[in-house]
Amino acid sequence: MRKVALITGVTGQDGAYLAELLLDKGYEVHGIRRRSSLFNTARIDHLFHDIHETGLPFFLHYGDMTDSSSLTRIIQKVQPDEIYNLAAQSHVAVSFEEPEYTANSDALGALRVLEAIRILGLEKKTRFYQASTSELYGLVQEIPQKETTPFYPRSPYAVAKLYAYWITVNYREAYGIYACNGILFNHESPVRGETFVTRKITRALARIKLGLQECLFLGNMDSLRDWGHAKDYVEMQWLMLQQENPEDFVIATGVQYSVRDFVNVAANELGITIRWEGNGIDEKGYDSTGKCIVSVDPRYFRPTEVETLLGDASKARIKLGWVPKISFNELVSEMVREDLKSAERDELVKRHGYQANNYHE
Ligand code: NDP
Ligand code: GDR
DSSP states (O other): OOOEEEEETTTSHHHHHHHHHHHHTTOEEEEEEOOOSSOOOTTTHHHHTHHHHTOOOEEEEEOOTTOHHHHHHHHHHHOOSEEEEOOSOOOHHHHHHSHHHHIIIIIIHHHHHHHHHHHTTOTTTOEEEEEEEGGGTOSOSSSSBOTTSOOOOOSHHHHHHHHHHHHHHHHHHHHOOOEEEEEEOOEEOTTSOTTSHHHHHHHHHHHHHTTSOSOEEESOSSOEEOOEEHHHHHHHHHHHTTSSSOOOEEEOOSOOEEHHHHHHHHHHHTTOOOEEEOOGGGOEEEOTTSOEEEEEOGGGOOSSOOOBOOBOOHHHHHHHOOOOOSOHHHHHHHHHHHHHHHHHHHHHHHHTTSOOOOOOO
């Protein structure tokens, strides 16, 4: 009998990598997508289309984290052995603009899934993974951060995720559900959302290189993050649900870079060397011809910032044998390569007199 998994947030970065991993492992995979006025399945189309072509056991259901009835109905129908709760309004800056919606989807959404497991009597059958985050550490109390480091959330997103973290622990303790938190530090990939800083950088620099964009505008360049590759991190999400007992784990690389470092490494991949001048809101980056290609825009500053994050994933290494395989430089290189390919496509379109895809944030 093959195992059945349900992924909320299957159309997102992690959802796409996890769906692939679970299908490779022989699972029947179900995903929840929400209705949108445009197609929102680009990251999983290769799997979805395969249903007709190769018969991959991959199924999508319409639902929403703010709608218990849809979640309960899907869980009842699918009877999953494992649920990966990845769906969230996951953008920290946006959470300051939409705090109530963020709480509804990210905090209460997790509760709704856990309640569905309980109401449907699946406590002994269904294992639950909660996508927790290094943002819980916020104003950091200890460097590096590990499972025992106290939390101090610094955004509506992080506060909502704090609720989700604790409700997961509570349902484990109260009802014996196999439920665990993966406290994941930032992880990226070529399919990372375009408004997160890494993808924004690789996409913009590739476009600047090809003359499709003039300048990359960024917020806090001193921010320090521990960046890994999403492909490595979804493997860990699966591993956490395969143990004898449910536990919470930090997942991180243990290496830290600033946003500025990321820009330098990405630019280097494209053969661009950046000369930096000024600091704070006056900081600018120039290419070798003296053209300004990076500039700070205070619009991207956050009301409260998380200045530094660095994870200690020793517990995962010792208990689960997990170590990240893809290095920071390999990650940046892959992201730049893929964004250069799409910039080249846009450049071709432009060269033939058509309007190239021009939006950027
Ligand atoms: P993405 O933003 O790429 O994906 C989020 C997913 O959630 C998308 O499928 C999105 O749908 C879906 N979603 C959002 N709101 C709702 C809703 N109300 N109902 C149903 N689905 C919804 O995030 P990632 O893949 O990067 O991250 C996965 C999870 O891990 C998130 O919970 C995130 O907060 C958390 N996390 C991420 C980290 C990272 O560095 N990537 C680090 C730590 C935690 P749609 O495609 O339609 O927008
Ligand atoms: P983060 O990721 O907030 O860590 O949350 P993001 O890439 O948005 O920001 C990282 C750091 O870069 C600074 N920054 C900018 N950020 C964005 N988005 N755009 C800019 O122009 C910019 N300039 C500087 C930010 O201020 C910040 O310090 C991500 C999300 O995936 C969360 O869902 C997840 O929980 C955490 O990672 C771990």
